[in-house]
Amino acid sequence: MSPLQTRRPALADGGAAAAADTRVSEQQGFAAWLRERDMQTLAIRGAALVILLYACVAVDGFGTVDNVKSLLQSVALIGIAAVGTAFVTISGNYFMLSVGATTAVSTIVFAKALSLGLPLALVVTLGAGAIAGLVQGAAVGLLNTNPIVTTIAAASLILGVGQIVSGGLTVNADSTSADVLNNTIVDVLPVRVLIFFAVALVAHWVMQKTRFGREVRLTGSNREAAELAGLRVRRVIVLAFVLAATAAALSGALLAAEASQGNLRLGATFDFDVIAAVLVGGVLVTGGRGSIIDAAFGAVFIGMVGNILIVSGQPYELQLVAKGAIVILSIALAALASRRRR
Amino acid sequence: MNIAKLARDNRASLLRIALLLALVLYFSANRAGFLDTGNLFSLMQAFALLGLVAFGLSVTMIAGEFDLSVGAMVAVAGIIAIKAGGSGAAAGLAVAVAFGLGVGILNGLLTVGLGVSSLVVTVGTQIMLTGLAYGLAGGQTVSYENFQVAADVDQVIATIFSPRSLVAIAAGVLVWLLLRCTRLGRDIIATGSSREAAAAAGARTRTAVVVSFAISGTFAALAGALLAFSLLSAAPTTGGDLLLQAVSAAILGGVALAGGIGGMAGVAVGALTLTALNNGLSFIGASDAAISISNGLLLLAVVTISAGGPARLAELVRARIRRPATS
Amino acid sequence: GSSDDSSGSSGGSDGGGAAAVQTSDDVSGKKVILLTVTPQCDYCARATRAFEETAKRAGLVVEKKITNYDAAEQADQVNQAIAQRPDAIAYWPADATASIPSLNRMKAARVPVIVTNSSPGERYSDLFNAFTGPNDTRLGELAAEGLIRGLEEKNGRAEGNIFVVGGQPGSPPAIQRLEGFERTLAERAPGIRIVGNQPGNWDQTQATTAADGLFTANAGKNIVGVYAQADNMAAGVIVSAKRKGLDPRRLVIVGGNCQPEGLRNIRSGEQYSSVLQSPLDDGRLAAEAVVNVLSGRDQEHNDYLPAEVIVRENLATCAEGVG
Amino acid sequence: MTVGGENAVVDPSKAAPAGKPLVRASGVTKSYGGVQALVRADLELMGGEIHALLGENGAGKSTLVKVIAGREQADGGELEIAGGHADVSVVYQELTIVPALSVLDNVFLGHPTVKQLMRRRSLRPRARQYLDALGLEHVDLDRPAGELPLAERQLVEIVRATARECRTVILDEPTATLSDVEIERVFAAARRLRDDGCAVVWISHRLKEVFELADKVTVMRNGAHVSTDPASALTTDELVARMIGSRALQERERVARVHASGTGSARVRLERLALPGRFAPLDLELAAGEIVGITGQIGSGADWVTKTVAGLGRDRAGRVVVDGREVAKPGVREALAHGISYVSGDRAKDGVFLDVTVERNISSMVLGEVAPGGVLQRGKERSLGERLGRLMAIDRRRLGSRAGELSGGNQQKVSLAKSIAPGPKLLVLNEPTRGVDVGARAEIYDHLRKLADDGAAVLLFSTDLVEIIEACDRVVTMFRGRVVRTADVEGLDEQAILRDILHPQEEEVAA
């Protein structure tokens, strides 16, 4: 039997059979696959591929192992934070505007804690991040506060605490104990990139395949319906924020390990990069739709565009203009593609 | 109309005003001179920038959209105003404002034309505008030679106002009138409240969105140009914090992120609250950490109260207490 | 002026050492308002602290207003400061170019003003009583000197391709340092070519990204050195070099500001030189200038921080400067 | 005249001469992705007639309406409208009331004659007049429309359509959310429009209405025109046969009703259950296998009884006991834990996840089952979806579609399937067949019956009295927060129930 036949609707389904509506043409193969996808993510991936191929051929020095490696290194930290933030976005709570603050303060916490040894320093840093996320998640999830303002407020509080802890001064870290984070495995895969990939894949799996992930998505799709369906909406939101803040803290730890220091300005600019990555990755801002792996792709995509422009020696302003234009073009492409589909 | 009902219907607004008064009271009790005209002038100057940007941004929010590009617009419009102001500040101002209007319309058209979230569109324009700012300024802070212009835009009027702050106030009043008295204003609110429903009912939802972006672009550009003449210079980095401040002001003022809800009076109170907080903390010479933390706490308090947080908290606590008794 | 960089730290006729200012009755109890920039930058925090300590020791009452490099906010703070009628204002401009209207207002209000750290330039010197702080052009010149010395030491001759990782585009230190740097190279080592320039925005991570691109873009051009306009950015360049499999010790990486990162990397040999610019001196000089102006003592109009090239041999000077 | 692109429209300045149709659509086609919503739709509307448009869920009625109103572009076919799209006003199936606007602004939203500078003072008397005509005298013009109860919002929407003074007025299931009193008012409004010479299109799944009201009836099936006849020439059975086509009538043969009252053991007890401000303390027992209906007008509190049992009334007093175990505190999760499952009355708001596939909607309340140990099992989810989809007569091929792409009635089935999935001991429903076609409605009743036969109790709120009589064993009637009486359905007719909920005799009102 051909695959075509097995997928035919079963018309002989007995008395209460589904209404036989001959108008629904079941699409097969590529068309069906296409219908299942979100056009924006496809457009981004497509555009990424095209740009990638173009750059490899046309931009001198782009296609080298070294460049790809360092490109991924510089994208990894934004990528990790974006993957975390995607949980918050998909849960219907827009963004966590405290990502930058969390990352910055985490560099200080990590640098200070490194004297306790790497494992403990990581535990302390991620734990502190988780607590910051818990507080924000509790406000949003339990008290129904507006997530944008809540996280802006949290950013202020976090930075305030960071200032008290550091007095505004750089905290030097004994980097040798964190060297493993700066290593490169068999000369091609930097540990930081490995961590990024691992975090992205695990988070993606969690979102697609676990009950929790499904609850995040349903909550983001319609919070009221989720509550009526008996989903653990509050817990889901709290946890989404915890994951996002923990991811931001992990970025901070890696940043501090690389910089051998903690400083309130390290990573302080992450917020917008992360938002851009999540949006370009095709995660629906109002929640419900989008996938984690695409947020990661979004980060790589934006990083790649920036890298190409630097490598081809473009001035800073042109880099920005091109980056902005590509963000807009990619969504325009997606919008047009999905219109054609109708 | 009885007063009790009026108070009940406007509980949230009253709370917001009470908060503002409490802040003012706190600072003036803490340190003499907070309400001196000199300091009030400085407060209104800060309002002139934040208020103007917040008014514009909140129109897009009321229309159910969001303009992330206002901060970058302030920067680039300042640079344009100075560059185009060679023959006179008025010309510079006009060019900058026209630019803001144009980009605003473009933001709006892209949003409705592509049928995508304006957050995504304006993330793009925000980055591009910043690039344009760097490009135009040639990596420098550009400066303006005519000192008189700064004295003019910031001259003291009626002891605490200046042309700059009066422009901001006028802009707020204009939008207030637009939302209250015109069909377009009604359509903007309808669009934000429920896009599908409004469109089905025949409201001009696309026009509403485009106009709201035009307003926010224009206001941000106006704010940027006036600021540039006030500082006699403009830099690509200006306005970095402004976006978050303006969002906070709007939300403090009762504008809902989901759209359809909020008005300019509230936004004005929200912007004044933030301005008074920052002005007050600076007035008493608060430490860095204190500034950050009080900003955070204030926002958190307002956002909790406006979500009905205390009541919810009480409810949650009650539920916890009740549970063991029943099992 | 080249003589300023090595002149004594407290300028003026008494020209004494660090603790030269005595508590004198004529200034104690007087109120000075310090308008300063972000507490999140290490240099700024240290300088601000040094100012406060020195001023308090002199008996001044210090009030502080902080902005996060926001020129608009700072202009409002200036209005507020004037309304508070202090005896003097110490003013660290968030953006020196944007400071002219504020300086005008303070002058009109007849408040003595000491500008610190970022100079609005000679043209406006009648708007304030004194400037104290680094001479950024000079800092750029000294960075170039470090580079030349390093290349001579490591390669035998001062030539080859280098690139620059700059500060925030448009900020006076970034512009002036580059000016001094380029001029010195043109005069003294025309064989050194700047083949790339990207901003690192005074931020280590962004410096790393910028250097990543620059190393790649110039892979074929045999880069021999890098000028990063501050040591934390130099640290970013070192990270990037390692990523590319380059040994930073074989490059001549020069930084600036004498930051903790610089200290560490010069000690390990991964960075060749920095330029002395002590935040402690920066803050202290400003406070001393306030005292001088208030007590009617002589005060040099442009009172520059001591600056010198820092290499491994004189690291101690740098360590002292950071405190 | 037109194939694809813009719907060509006849010059609006040329009024249709008498005897000419106001709207003529023929051979209209329209598809969404892989779904052909309209295959060959014909419709001709004359002034001075009420024209019922009938068909199963998904037949294409709403899509045709949208094409006529210019909200959707047809792919092909012909469309002639005497006065252009602007002369067509529509009450859409989905509520299009804007919550943030006042009632006044809602009435005139999109109204062509409102000036750019709005002069609300002059609009007020007009709005008042239209509102009063639909029995909304008590509604404050300045009140935000979002604060009105669902039924009143629906009425305001009808007010808006009539206020436009178009010659063609289309009402897409205008009565789905209304109770009988209000329905009468809408009938009156429709008749007035007809008498003024308008063409009125009436879409409904309540066939009784059709016979009461319509002059002409057009039936659609599978996106195509089936027939157009004078209403007087048709019987209910003929109509149903045309609507559901080959599936014919044997499917409507229903499982025989077993009156369970008094026989089964009491599964659920409501003891002095009350919600302050909504309804006074009431007692009710539901036996296993029993379907109890509860009904009343707006303000009767009847719908709040179902919501409270489902855990929504936060301040409830009294007790809810399931199988001897008390549901200790309010809350949906608590209710679910005791086997109480709820079907919302407002599917778009909180009944279904519109953005999510049908299959994932169905599994949403039993994630614990399809994700043992927290990890989703694709196979389990799929077979659950197929099983419940079959029970609820949801097209199997649509299991992977986003719920929002289904027709209104099919969305309702998804909402039901989702709540039945947990295998509840007590199923609580709020207007369960709102917008569901006759065929599917019968299937739903059958399923409720089967569920009851398997031992569940069912509590069903409905304002559709036919539904109460067809589906329930007992009925609780309510008036102003109090129970009027609880009675076996057998032997009751609509009139009796209507009397209860409209003019309760003093002595019948429970103390």
Ligand SMILES: Nc1ncnc2c1ncn2[C@@H]1O[C@H](COP(=O)(O)OP(=O)(O)OP(=O)(O)O)[C@@H](O)[C@H]1O
């Ligand atoms: N459901 C409806 N019922 C009756 N009239 C309607 C309906 N929808 C739209 N109209 C009428 O059709 C006119 C045009 O509506 P349309 O939706 O095409 O405007 P628009 O294209 O959204 O306008 P803009 O582009 O300016 O936003 C409206 O002014 C309105 O009077």
Ligand SMILES: Nc1ncnc2c1ncn2[C@@H]1O[C@H](COP(=O)(O)OP(=O)(O)OP(=O)(O)O)[C@@H](O)[C@H]1O
């Ligand atoms: N936006 C859409 N995307 C995909 N399919 C759609 C969309 N809108 C309608 N459809 C499909 O078109 C068909 C016709 O739907 P329509 O809403 O016209 O039915 P209807 O006759 O009004 O049904 P009901 O009585 O349930 O309201 C259905 O199969 C529906 O799923």
Ligand SMILES: O[C@@H]1[C@@H](O)[C@@H](O)CO[C@H]1O
């Ligand atoms: O060197 C500069 C200082 O002069 C100060 O402006 C702060 O930033 C540092 O990098």
Ligand SMILES: [Mg+2]
């Ligand atoms: Mg429209």
Ligand SMILES: [Mg+2]
């Ligand atoms: Mg329909």
